[in-house]
Amino acid sequence: MKAPHVEYRNVQKSYDGRVLVVEDLNLAVETGEFLTLLGPSGSGKTTCLMMLAGFEQATSGAILVNGESVHDLPPDKRGIGVVFQNYALFPHMSVGGNLAFPLEVRRLPAPERAERVARALGLVQLEGFEDRRPAELSGGQQQRVAIARALVFEPGLVLMDEPLGALDRRLREEMQFEIRRIQRELGVTVIYVTHDQQEAMVMSDRVAVFRDGRIEQVAAPETLYEEPERAFVAHFIGENNLLAGTVVGSDGDICVVDTQGGTVHAFDVAGSAPGDEVLLAIRPERVGVQPDGVSADSVSDDSVSDDTGHYANELAAAVVDVVFIGDHLRVRLKVGERDDFIAKIPNIVGHGRVLPGDTVRIGWATLDCRALPPDPTVLQTEDDR
Amino acid sequence: MAAGSPRIRAAGLTIPLIAFIGVTFIAPLGTLLTRSVYDAEVAEILPETRAVLADWDGRGTPSEATYATIGMELLRARDERTLGRAATRINRIQSGLRSVVVKTPRRLGRDLDTDPPSSWREALVAIDDAWAETATWRAIREAGQPFTARHFLNAADLETRPDGSIGAMPETRRIYVPLYLRTLWVSLGVTALCLVIGYPIAHAIAHAGSRWSTTLLVLVLVPFWTSLLVRTTAWIVLLQNQGVVNDILVALGIVADNERIAMIYNMTGTFVAMTHVLLPFMVLPLYSVMRSIPARHMDAAASLGATPMQAFRRVYWPQTLPGVGAGSLLVFILAIGYYITPALVGGQSGQLISNMIAYHMQTSLNWGLAAALAAILLLAVIGLYVLYDRVVGIDRMRLG
Numbered sequence: 001m002k003a004p005h006v007e008y009r010n011v012q013k014s015y016d017g018r019v020l021v022v023e024d025l026n027l028a029v030e031t032g033e034f035l036t037l038l039g040p041s042g043s044g045k046t047t048c049l050m051m052l053a054g055f056e057q058a059t060s061g062a063i064l065v066n067g068e069s070v071h072d073l074p075p076d077k078r079g080i081g082v083v084f085q086n087y088a089l090f091p092h093m094s095v096g097g098n099l100a101f102p103l104e105v106r107r108l109p110a111p112e113r114a115e116r117v118a119r120a121l122g123l124v125q126l127e128g129f130e131d132r133r134p135a136e137l138s139g140g141q142q143q144r145v146a147i148a149r150a151l152v153f154e155p156g157l158v159l160m161d162e163p164l165g166a167l168d169r170r171l172r173e174e175m176q177f178e179i180r181r182i183q184r185e186l187g188v189t190v191i192y193v194t195h196d197q198q199e200a201m202v203m204s205d206r207v208a209v210f211r212d213g214r215i216e217q218v219a220a221p222e223t224l225y226e227e228p229e230r231a232f233v234a235h236f237i238g239e240n241n242l243l244a245g246t247v248v249g250s251d252g253d254i255c256v257v258d259t260q261g262g263t264v265h266a267f268d269v270a271g272s273a274p275g276d277e278v279l280l281a282i283r284p285e286r287v288g289v290q291p292d293g294v295s296a297d298s299v300s301d302d303s304v305s306d307d308t309g310h311y312a313n314e315l316a317a318a319v320v321d322v323v324f325i326g327d328h329l330r331v332r333l334k335v336g337e338r339d340d341f342i343a344k345i346p347n348i349v350g351h352g353r354v355l356p357g358d359t360v361r362i363g364w365a366t367l368d369c370r371a372l373p374p375d376p377t378v379l380q381t382e383d384d385r
Numbered sequence: 386m387a388a389g390s391p392r393i394r395a396a397g398l399t400i401p402l403i404a405f406i407g408v409t410f411i412a413p414l415g416t417l418l419t420r421s422v423y424d425a426e427v428a429e430i431l432p433e434t435r436a437v438l439a440d441w442d443g444r445g446t447p448s449e450a451t452y453a454t455i456g457m458e459l460l461r462a463r464d465e466r467t468l469g470r471a472a473t474r475i476n477r478i479q480s481g482l483r484s485v486v487v488k489t490p491r492r493l494g495r496d497l498d499t500d501p502p503s504s505w506r507e508a509l510v511a512i513d514d515a516w517a518e519t520a521t522w523r524a525i526r527e528a529g530q531p532f533t534a535r536h537f538l539n540a541a542d543l544e545t546r547p548d549g550s551i552g553a554m555p556e557t558r559r560i561y562v563p564l565y566l567r568t569l570w571v572s573l574g575v576t577a578l579c580l581v582i583g584y585p586i587a588h589a590i591a592h593a594g595s596r597w598s599t600t601l602l603v604l605v606l607v608p609f610w611t612s613l614l615v616r617t618t619a620w621i622v623l624l625q626n627q628g629v630v631n632d633i634l635v636a637l638g639i640v641a642d643n644e645r646i647a648m649i650y651n652m653t654g655t656f657v658a659m660t661h662v663l664l665p666f667m668v669l670p671l672y673s674v675m676r677s678i679p680a681r682h683m684d685a686a687a688s689l690g691a692t693p694m695q696a697f698r699r700v701y702w703p704q705t706l707p708g709v710g711a712g713s714l715l716v717f718i719l720a721i722g723y724y725i726t727p728a729l730v731g732g733q734s735g736q737l738i739s740n741m742i743a744y745h746m747q748t749s750l751n752w753g754l755a756a757a758l759a760a761i762l763l764l765a766v767i768g769l770y771v772l773y774d775r776v777v778g779i780d781r782m783r784l785g
Contacts, residue, residue: 055684075687076696088685092703101699102689153690 003067004028005157005189006052011061013047013213021047023213025061029191031156034183036192036200039210040236045193048210049159052191053082065157076105081150081158081188085165087142089134095121095145096130102153120152123182140171147179151186158183160192164199176202197237201225209233229269231375234281241287241341242378243280247272247371255371260336261315266371278371279378286368287343289317289331289354290361313366317341319358329353333362418763421756425531430471431458435529438522447522452505455525459490471528477751478535479524485513520547536757561741561758565765568738571655572720578660579667579716580709586664587671587708592680602672609665617729620658624648624730650732658726663719667712674708710777718766738762 006029013022022044029035037045050056054075062069099117124144164172183190200207201221208218216230228234249256255268321332333341428435434455441447462468476483492512502508509516542559590601623629626645634640686696724739745755
């Protein structure tokens with residue numbers, strides 16, 4: 001079997017010998033894959049990237065590229081393209097000089113250099129910018145130059161460390177598609193670091209969610225969103241309602257959970273037994289809201305329909321706040337003690353409006369409610385909000 | 386209504402500074418520099434002599450009337466006690482004339498009232514043969530001229546020949562040109578040494594961890610805050626014949642006790658002490674420029690395939706050039722006018738042009754020559770500054 005393009009095996013990293021910045025990392029990246037390391041700042045994702053680039057040494061474990069350890073290779077012999085957070089363009093060189101630099105140190109003949117520089121500039125749509133200085137370019141243009149420079153010597157693997165962090169929102173979205181286009185066009189493997197989950201979702205083939213030096217879950221964006229396996233992932237990717245509860249019964253993949261607002265059925269991710277504490281994660285857009293007296297799953301609302309038809313989830317709630325967004329209404333509800341339960345109601349003609357102070361019944365399909373292993377820190381952050 | 390536009394008011398705030406610079410810097414400097422070409426002392430003390438000598442053709446000796454005029458004026462100058470000053474100035478043009486000028490009225494005055502000389506010429510020649518020589522009269526005429534190029538000629542080791550042409554002095558009397566060359570050479574050498582030593586230090590301060598960089602910066606700055614005199618004398622303690630360095634070398638058996646190395650009171654002393662004293666002026670501009678170079682640049686260069694050497698040469702070094710330029714120019718300009726350190730540790734062979742200027746200001750009191758020497762130094766520095774501006778561009782220089 002062909003070895004993965006990049007493989008981390010039991011990699012640990014500590015700067016001071018006591019605190020592990022990266023603890024026991026195992027990750028394989030396939031050739032041509034776009035993999036994103038996603039996590040809050042300080043979660044160790046950039047360190048992972050820098051160890052692969054060779055700027056940091058792993059404290060233990062091995063990093064393999066094409067099946068061979070790169071431990072003894074200095075960064076300049078690894079042939080990995082890197083796009084840095086603040087681009088790290090050389091200010092004393094023109095754009096052409098920056099792009100030609102990796103070719104010059106590789107002693108490529110001048111005509112080929114010129115050709116490759118022109119091709120790389122064409123790739124990022126900056127034809128004719130050779131003689132400009134980096135300082136004369138806009139942030140987005142500098143970004144493109146940095147990408148072109150990391151690609152011009154045709155590495156098979158490109159690392160990007162929050163390359164879009166300094167750009168404004170509109171430009172960032174444009175560049176996300178641009179980077180994705182270039183990656184597909186060249187077929188290079190990209191490992192991309194960001195703390196912006198939306199960016200990760202848009203660009204990646206797979207996303208590795210980092211937390212405190214560990215990977216919580218590696219999966220395709222859709223899977224991460226629909227099937228989070230950890231409370232942290234459920235909380236970090238998109239918006240989620242988290243309810244603490246105790247398992248009182250179990251039936252195959254489905255478990256029965258007691259919460260403060262009532263008893264509900266949920267998809268059992270953790271493989272829990274009665275008596276276990278769990279966290280229930282329900283997406284706001286999967287929650288149906290009905291005025292009191294009408295059963296939520298008896299109404300003809302697709303978002304609440306239960307495929308199995310066997311388990312009904314119904315809780316009593318009080319409307320705290322309603323915000324009109326446009327395409328949907330954002331309703332904040334009090335369920336049990338907590339008043340941060342969010343429901344998104346699509347703005348469909350004739351949909352009944354709810355008002356603050358109303359007592360309502362909320363419900364959702366059993367498969368949309370995932371019972372996850374408890375995670376006190378995640379609930380803590382909810383409280384702090 | 387506010388008085389004046391903000392710009393005018395802002396300009397007004399600089400008036401005290403401009404006035405201060407004018408009073409404390411430009412005015413004294415201008416006064417001193419005029420002394421290099423203008424000295425009316427002799428013309429004021431001996432006005433009539435100057436007037437009659439102006440008509441003299443410069444051949445042979447002047448007329449009897451001129452002898453009479455100078456005789457009378459020397460007598461008057463002696464009574465007014467200004468004779469010494471005139472004699473000193475005439476002596477500078479031709480040495481030996483001081484005693485002639487001073488003794489002439491003394492001898493003349495002895496019997497002037499009872500027996501005025503029938504021939505002033507014979508009387509003066511009788512007092513000293515020098516009065517019969519053309520060179521003496523030329524020297525007096527020269528001294529009487531308030532505007533003169535002689536200080537500059539002197540400072541450039543040139544002289545006016547008897548036929549009026551300008552030529553180089555005989556080799557044995559050339560002092561200043563070799564001294565200027567030595568000063569230039571020492572300044573360049575000290576600048577180069579400061580760069581070689583200061584560059585790694587600045588690099589370490591700029592890129593070491595914060596705790597180390599503070600320590601290193603303090604180590605560079607503490608000597609900077611210490612009295613120049615203390616620093617220089619510390620080098621005497623270290624480098625003298627019975628000093629620490631020689632003692633260690635002898636103890637280690639590297640040097641025999643009777644062959645201790647002379648490291649001070651010569652050129653070595655000047656070099657070592659000046660490099661040490663001027664090092665902060667190199668380190669600080671370099672440090673400030675290096676600090677602004679992101680460490681990521683070297684990582685980026687490495688990721689692009691550059692070896693550490695290539696990364697330094699192509700990426701790091703070029704970005705430090707503004708600091709290198711600023712530091713070098715600063716050290717060089719300070720070094721070229723350096724006075725105290727060579728005076729203390731330079732001995733005979735380690736003296737620089739500034740020490741000669743100080744000598745003429747303080748000891749020989751030949752302010753005209755001192756001013757001319759200083760003016761040449763100033764012009765040289767301005768010339769180098771302009772050259773630097775043309776080659777590197779002064780706006781690329783960064784002091785911090």
